[in-house]
Amino acid sequence: MKLPRKKLTASVPAFAMGDIGFLLLIFFVILARAQDDSHIQWQPAKLADIKMAAAPLASVAIDSGFKVYLDGKEISPDELASSLSSVLGDTPAGQRNVFLKVHKEAKASHFEPVIAAISEAGGDLVHILEPEETSPTR
Numbered sequence: 001m002k003l004p005r006k007k008l009t010a011s012v013p014a015f016a017m018g019d020i021g022f023l024l025l026i027f028f029v030i031l032a033r034a035q036d037d038s039h040i041q042w043q044p045a046k047l048a049d050i051k052m053a054a055a056p057l058a059s060v061a062i063d064s065g066f067k068v069y070l071d072g073k074e075i076s077p078d079e080l081a082s083s084l085s086s087v088l089g090d091t092p093a094g095q096r097n098v099f100l101k102v103h104k105e106a107k108a109s110h111f112e113p114v115i116a117a118i119s120e121a122g123g124d125l126v127h128i129l130e131p132e133e134t135s136p137t138r
Contacts, residue, residue: 040069043104056126058087060118061101066110077113084121098123 040063060080061069068077075083088096098118102111118125 040072040101041065041103056097056099057091057095058084058123059099059101060084060114062103062106062110062114064103064105066103066106068114077117080114080117081120084118084123088121088123093122094124096122096124097126099126099128101128 040061043064059071061072063069067074068080069075070080070083071087084098088098098121100111100114100118102114115125
């Protein structure tokens with residue numbers, strides 16, 4: 001006499017899918033914050049009429065101590081052009097945005113070599129400013 005076999009099915013446990021999705025979400029959020037320059041202390045210059053810019057490929061900052069940073073790492077202005085060239089790579093013109101954040105008290109002698117290095121590397125300079133705060137009239 002032959003006994004009927006019970007068919008076994010293999011399935012992925014559905015209750016773990018939410019956990020896996022949540023962990024993947026956290027993983028990619030952490031990776032998206034790769035260009036961390038939160039340790040740089042700077043205050044932006046202010047301007048009345050500002051327009052928004054596209055996402056940058058690189059971020060250059062000059063802090064309150066007038067040190068130059070490329071994507072959050074300190075760099076000398078002499079090395080900036082070559083480092084920016086490697087970051088920008090073969091990206092077509094018009095998409096080579098480089099954000100420049102300059103402390104409001106920086107003089108031209110601090111930021112002009114940086115602007116020249118960005119230009120030499122072929123980057124499209126986008127100066128980061130904050131809108132002027134208008135005082136309320138009473």
